[in-house]
């Protein structure tokens with residue numbers, strides 16, 4: 001029984017007092033202008049999902065706050081959401097205001113705030129989107145809250161809570177989102193949803209796996225229909241024309257591949273036949289599945305400080321299945337970082353090079369010389385793509401050879417009387433090679449080696 005009073009109490013209980021006061025302050029600004037303000041999207045969904053758990057949780061566990069203002073009489077020069085955000089900024093001068101998008105959505109953000117910590121509040125003006133053709137950039141116009149909710153992806157994300165009087169706390173559920181939350185299912189609002197926006201397939205999978213929900217059978221049918229229609233294949237051919245779609249697709253891939261549940265999500269994407277939305281030749285076979293899990297294990301073993309973008313390396317493994325021109329094209333369209341694109345471009349060449357040289361390397365210093373030019377993401381990628389013998393050499397390089405240090409460094413050379421200069425480089429390299437190959441173990445052996453190899457200073 002989601003009476004306004006119950007929802008109000010839930011909000012009050014779930015949000016920190018500072019956040020509650022902020023929402024009420026924004027609602028007040030809307031009210032004095034005769035507008036309606038709504039809390040929408042993920043915050044409503046997660047609020048209801050956590051509703052059974054009455055504990056007072058910090059607001060930081062809530063997603064970003066999405067608000068929609070139904071501004072019946074917008075000012076001529078700016079959208080209602082922007083006007084609200086600007087007036088709010090006078091009350092909260094420490095908030096940063098950003099206005100973005102063709103339809104002027106305003107975002108207020110706080111970082112390391114004593115009460116909000118980090119908080120992102122989007123204030124949008126109720127709008128409708130039209131897709132002039134599949135996967136196009138939508139055209140946008142002002143609308144009522146009902147139409148605004150109708151443009152959303154799934155029923156569970158199309159719920160709204162009214163924050164302005166007279167019915168503060170009223171739940172707006174035009175499309176059966178509450179029932180779907182209860183039934184734990186992901187359902188789209190209309191049959192064309194996935195044709196309009198292919199990234200919704202990735203979102204459906206993400207929410208299904210993350211929330212432990214099922215994709216409703218009819219919605220799954222729409223996914224199959226959209227894929228079978230060939231629309232994504234056509235989109236791929238014209239990817240450059242849809243940069244906004246590419247940005248969203250990259251964002252969704254990132255969300256999925258960096259989540260702790262990425263394996264289940266990738267499997268579900270594959271079961272739905274949706275890998276082809278990344279590229280029509282991409283399929284999750286046993287080998288690719290093994291490669292993904294192996295990369296994951298290697299990264300956990302070698303990138304213990306999480307300095308790498310591990311999701312990106314997983315994505316590179318996926319793209320590495322494609323022919324080089326295709327993988328580079330997809331990477332460019334997704335606007336991956338330049339070093340990722342370069343790695344995908346040069347992968348075949350590096351592999352050929354190593355295949356030609358590594359099998360004949362028996363001394364550790366030789367293996368070191370061949371692998372040293374490459375960074376961890378490249379080596380990890382090479383390891384899963386190359387035969388077992390090479391993989392073992394890369395493993396040995398990362399676990400042992402990279403930890404070897406000669407017993408003498410540049411300062412010692414100076415102390416020994418060698419004049420500093422560019423001759424230090426070959427000397428230190430020779431020392432490292434001899435240490436790698438087990439020819440020297442301690443300082444006195446190193447000094448003897450130097451004197452024999454590089455006549456005394």
Ligand code: ATP
Pocket residue numbers: 040041042043063064066151152153154157158197199200203
């Ligand atoms: P999360 O907790 O993952 O952030 P969220 O629901 O807040 O979940 P966002 O990506 O922040 O997800 O999107 C906010 C809201 O915008 C969604 O709840 C949904 O209503 C709407 N939305 C986002 N992406 C799409 C899309 N591709 N198509 C339609 N509606 C979307």
